[in-house]
Amino acid sequence: MLETHALTRSYGDTVVVDHIDMQVRPGRITGFVGANGAGKTTTMRMLMGVLAPSSGSVLWNGEPVGAADRRRFGYMPEERGLYPRMKVLEQLIYFGRLHGVSTSDARERATKLLHHFGLAERTDDLLDTLSLGNQQRVQIAAALVHRPTALVLDEPFSGLDPLAVDSMVDLLRDEAADLPLLFSSHQLELVERLCDDLVILAEGRVVAAGPVDELSRRGAERYRVELDGEDAAWLRDVRGVNVVDVDGSVALLDLDGLDAADLARTIVERSPVIELSRARQPLSDIFREAIR
Amino acid sequence: MTTDSSAAETNSTDGTGGLWRIVAEREISTRVRDKTFIISTLVLLVSVVATIVITGWMSDRDHDRQVAVVDPAGRAIVEKATDLAASIDEGTSLTARTVENVKAAEKMVSSGKADAALVPSDGGYQVVGDDEIDEVTSQALSATVASAVLNQNARAMDVDLERLQAGTAVDERLLDPAAKDAGLRKLAAFLFVLVFYVTALGFGMTIAQSVTQEKESRVVEILAAAVPIRALLWGKIAGNTVLAVAQVLLTVAAGAIAMVATGRGDDLRIVGPAMGWYVIFFVLGFVALASLWSVAGSLASRQQDLQSTTMPGQILLFAPYILAVTAGEGVKTVVSMLPVVSTMMMPVRMAEGAVPAWQVAVAILTTVVAAVLMVRVGAAAYERTLLRTGDRIRYREALTPRVGTS
Numbered sequence: 001m002l003e004t005h006a007l008t009r010s011y012g013d014t015v016v017v018d019h020i021d022m023q024v025r026p027g028r029i030t031g032f033v034g035a036n037g038a039g040k041t042t043t044m045r046m047l048m049g050v051l052a053p054s055s056g057s058v059l060w061n062g063e064p065v066g067a068a069d070r071r072r073f074g075y076m077p078e079e080r081g082l083y084p085r086m087k088v089l090e091q092l093i094y095f096g097r098l099h100g101v102s103t104s105d106a107r108e109r110a111t112k113l114l115h116h117f118g119l120a121e122r123t124d125d126l127l128d129t130l131s132l133g134n135q136q137r138v139q140i141a142a143a144l145v146h147r148p149t150a151l152v153l154d155e156p157f158s159g160l161d162p163l164a165v166d167s168m169v170d171l172l173r174d175e176a177a178d179l180p181l182l183f184s185s186h187q188l189e190l191v192e193r194l195c196d197d198l199v200i201l202a203e204g205r206v207v208a209a210g211p212v213d214e215l216s217r218r219g220a221e222r223y224r225v226e227l228d229g230e231d232a233a234w235l236r237d238v239r240g241v242n243v244v245d246v247d248g249s250v251a252l253l254d255l256d257g258l259d260a261a262d263l264a265r266t267i268v269e270r271s272p273v274i275e276l277s278r279a280r281q282p283l284s285d286i287f288r289e290a291i292r
Numbered sequence: 293m294t295t296d297s298s299a300a301e302t303n304s305t306d307g308t309g310g311l312w313r314i315v316a317e318r319e320i321s322t323r324v325r326d327k328t329f330i331i332s333t334l335v336l337l338v339s340v341v342a343t344i345v346i347t348g349w350m351s352d353r354d355h356d357r358q359v360a361v362v363d364p365a366g367r368a369i370v371e372k373a374t375d376l377a378a379s380i381d382e383g384t385s386l387t388a389r390t391v392e393n394v395k396a397a398e399k400m401v402s403s404g405k406a407d408a409a410l411v412p413s414d415g416g417y418q419v420v421g422d423d424e425i426d427e428v429t430s431q432a433l434s435a436t437v438a439s440a441v442l443n444q445n446a447r448a449m450d451v452d453l454e455r456l457q458a459g460t461a462v463d464e465r466l467l468d469p470a471a472k473d474a475g476l477r478k479l480a481a482f483l484f485v486l487v488f489y490v491t492a493l494g495f496g497m498t499i500a501q502s503v504t505q506e507k508e509s510r511v512v513e514i515l516a517a518a519v520p521i522r523a524l525l526w527g528k529i530a531g532n533t534v535l536a537v538a539q540v541l542l543t544v545a546a547g548a549i550a551m552v553a554t555g556r557g558d559d560l561r562i563v564g565p566a567m568g569w570y571v572i573f574f575v576l577g578f579v580a581l582a583s584l585w586s587v588a589g590s591l592a593s594r595q596q597d598l599q600s601t602t603m604p605g606q607i608l609l610f611a612p613y614i615l616a617v618t619a620g621e622g623v624k625t626v627v628s629m630l631p632v633v634s635t636m637m638m639p640v641r642m643a644e645g646a647v648p649a650w651q652v653a654v655a656i657l658t659t660v661v662a663a664v665l666m667v668r669v670g671a672a673a674y675e676r677t678l679l680r681t682g683d684r685i686r687y688r689e690a691l692t693p694r695v696g697t698s
Contacts, residue, residue, distance in 0.1 A: 081512065
């Protein structure tokens with residue numbers, strides 16, 4: 001497990017990352033969200049040891065992380081960067097070796113990863129002859145080439161088309177099945193689709209963290225009701241519920257005293273019902289609420 | 293900005309110790325496939341070999357001086373003088389060309405068909421040249437005329453010439469026999485300086501550029517995450533030092549082969565030891581400067597910034613270059629013991645003549661100390677600045693520790 005303890009970074013008087021405690025658990029994908037400037041990249045750079053914390057610590061399996069531990073992590077920085085005038089495969093082998101993998105292992109792994117991304121034909125091309133999307137695929141391959149023990153990916157999906165995102169997601173699910181994986185993103189629906197855990201950052205502080213399921217259930221219990229052709233406006237008069245929205249025969253309501261079984265009974269007595277379901281709070285709402 | 297200091301300290305125990313070798317390997321393999329590098333190496337080799345061959349050819353050529361004479365007496369003097377000329381300067385010979393009269397002799401000289409003319413004059417003989425007279429020719433002719441006429445006069449006056457000349461013999465004895473062959477030594481010294489300047493500057497700029505490229509392409513971010521920054525620095529210094537030394541060795545070897553091939557294998561014995569020292573000084577000087585070049589690269593955010601950030605390095609190379617060409621003996625002796633400057637100046641002095649051993653030792657010692665200091669300071673500055681992007685960073689900032697943590 002990768003975790004931080006009161007991790008702090010300040011530049012002069014400005015505190016960019018303020019006593020962050022977070023955990024990235026193995027076998028779970030942790031989404032790292034927050035507005036621009038919330039401190040996500042700064043936190044990730046401190047996780048990777050590229051930036052020294054002003055105070056606080058990074059722990060790996062309970063111990064302060066060392067250079068040898070970090071060397072086995074996989075990292076995709078926010079500012080992408082590879083050698084533009086170096087051949088793709090050669091470059092991946094080089095990074096593999098820097099991460100402690102033998103040349104032959106690195107070659108095998110790199111070839112496999114490039115194959116996954118449909119870049120098998122481009123292994124001997126110079127990096128800067130590849131499209132930006134393909135360069136990004138090579139970048140993720142560079143983070144994976146040494147079979148990392150943890151993955152820290154800063155905006156790994158930005159700039160990719162939906163198919164490329166799917167392909168990368170497949171690969172990550174495959175490669176990082178039992179690793180701690182932290183990734184930051186602004187694409188909330190993607191985070192919602194992928195993540196098991198969530199850390200929400202605002203102005204350098206963690207404002208919400210935990211499993212996505214728990215977070216989305218937090219607050220009022222919300223239900224969606226769809227009646228068969230009847231106007232759902234009468235639900236406003238039911239005691240013990242707050243109707244959030246009514247749109248024809250569909251209503252969205254929060255329980256406020258009434259329990260779910262009573263709600264179901266009340267509705268069925270009065271109108272024909274097509275659907276009564278628990279509404280998961282969309283991540284965008286969680287996010288907005290958290291950073292408010 | 294500093295990286296986790298534990299990264300550098302625990303180097304040896306955490307398995308990141310040999311990483312600099314991988315970095316060095318990439319520096320080398322990238323460079324040897326680089327067309328500009330291959331071409332510049334070839335140009336350097338060709339120019340050194342060409343200089344040696346051409347100067348050899350120049351000194352071999354034209355050694356037979358044509359001397360125009362107007363009578364058999366003149367011809368006899370020239371024929372006698374040729375041995376003397378050969379003894380003054382090996383390879384020089386004089387050939388007499390008899391013409392009708394003084395006018396014709398002068399015409400031969402002015403048209404360049406003869407190097408000089410020996411014509412009778414009121415007081416004896418006159419050596420006529422066009423705009424200058426070759427010293428060896430003039431010396432040989434004058435001495436021969438003098439002794440011939442002296443002999444003649446002595447016989448006419450019935451004087452025992454041998455008794456008259458007794459005790460006038462003057463011999464030469466050199467305290468520093470190695471200082472002979474000044475021309476050859478000057479040439480070797482010139483080539484040393486030239487090759488050092490070209491190679492050190494070329495590879496210095498290469499180091500700076502490769503650092504800046506890594507900053508510019510941001511690849512440095514994943515490098516820094518995988519490798520302690522010092523290992524990156526060592527790798528760069530090691531890789532480029534190996535290449536630079538290989539290039540110098542290649543150049544020195546080519547120069548030696550060229551000397552043997554042009555029939556000057558004997559001369560090699562004279563400048564050979566200086567060549568050996570040259571390689572040693574080169575390694576020391578190059579390593580001392582290498583960290584400076586890395587810092588220059590790390591101060592720059594873009595390739596354009598390199599022009600200004602590499603200025604100190606360029607000056608450190610250019611100053612001794614100028615000194616080597618212009619300075620007097622005393623200045624040279626002092627500066628040849630200064631660190632870094634010595635790498636260029638000391639081999640030059642050694643090529644030009646004998647140098648006391650203690651001065652060589654001082655030069656080596658100061659350079660080693662300077663190398664250790666510069667690499668240490670350089671490594672710290674490199675760590676502080678490598679991950680900072682945006683503007684060009686000033687040396688003062690890079691060398692001030694507190695900047696790193698702000």
